Amino acid sequence: MTHVLHIGASPGGADSRSLALADAFLDAWREAHPEDTQETVDVWNLELPEFDASMIAAKFAVLRAQNATAGQRAQWERAVRVSQQFNRADVYVFSVPMWNYGLPYRLKHYIDIVTLPGQNWRWSRDEGYQPLLGGKRAFLMYSSAGDFSEGAVTQYEDFQKPYMRQWLRFLGIETAGEIALAPTLTDPENLARVKEDAIGRARRLAVQG
Numbered sequence: 730m731t732h733v734l735h736i737g738a739s740p741g742g743a744d745s746r747s748l749a750l751a752d753a754f755l756d757a758w759r760e761a762h763p764e765d766t767q768e769t770v771d772v773w774n775l776e777l778p779e780f781d782a783s784m785i786a787a788k789f790a791v792l793r794a795q796n797a798t799a800g801q802r803a804q805w806e807r808a809v810r811v812s813q814q815f816n817r818a819d820v821y822v823f824s825v826p827m828w829n830y831g832l833p834y835r836l837k838h839y840i841d842i843v844t845l846p847g848q849n850w851r852w853s854r855d856e857g858y859q860p861l862l863g864g865k866r867a868f869l870m871y872s873s874a875g876d877f878s879e880g881a882v883t884q885y886e887d888f889q890k891p892y893m894r895q896w897l898r899f900l901g902i903e904t905a906g907e908i909a910l911a912p913t914l915t916d917p918e919n920l921a922r923v924k925e926d927a928i929g930r931a932r933r934l935a936v937q938g
């Protein structure tokens with residue numbers, strides 16, 4: 730049995746294009762793989778601890794100096810719990826709107842909380858950085874006002890897809906498929922076509938698994 734975790738990064742609710750794309754993907758996945766479990770994390774409604782100076786001090790005290798106070802251990806545990814929920818999945822689905830050429834800040838906050846040494850990566854003098862989530866796969870559902878597809882003049886202005894791919898690679902997660910619903914800043918007829926095409930591709934990708 731495969732556990733599919735959807736991480737929703739749009740605050741747009743029913744109006745969100747990236748969430749609509751992910752919903753189509755998840756519905757098709759459910760039909761094609763009824764034995765699999767699905768769970769959604771909405772980064773806009775998740776209580777995320779601050780990753781500030783006191784969290785960094787707690788991390789150091791727990792993992793390095795091993796002189797953490799009870800308060801520091803509890804603070805670090807809050808981050809570890811969010812990380813462990815993330816790490817339990819076998820397959821990831823991300824719905825990611827483009828914000829200022831990159832990610833919405835709540836998704837970046839989530840990434841900074843879940844990406845923890847000893848939980849999903851490790852470092853040693855002999856081996857350097859080692860990913861701990863090898864064998865897992867991710868499907869990415871993007872949306873943007875502009876068109877940043879391969880071959881477009883704006884292709885290299887896109888810091889959304891390269892960032893997601895690199896972060897996933899760091900953890901050992903394979904980027905198994907990407908669909909972009911774009912451009913959304915277009916006339917209504919074209920937007921309807923763009924949406925229908927992207928949703929069709931998301932469904933086919935989910936059926937292939």
Ligand SMILES: Cc1cc2nc3c(=O)[nH]c(=O)nc-3n(C[C@H](O)[C@H](O)[C@H](O)COP(=O)(O)O)c2cc1C
Nearest residue numbers: 739741745746747826827828829830872873874875
């Ligand atoms: C704060 C903010 C920043 C945005 N920045 C960009 C951008 O840099 N490039 C772009 O093409 N679209 C940008 N957009 C437009 C969204 O990417 C676009 O509306 C997308 O469809 C939103 O996805 P959603 O409907 O899933 O929320 C931005 C939207 C917001 C709210």
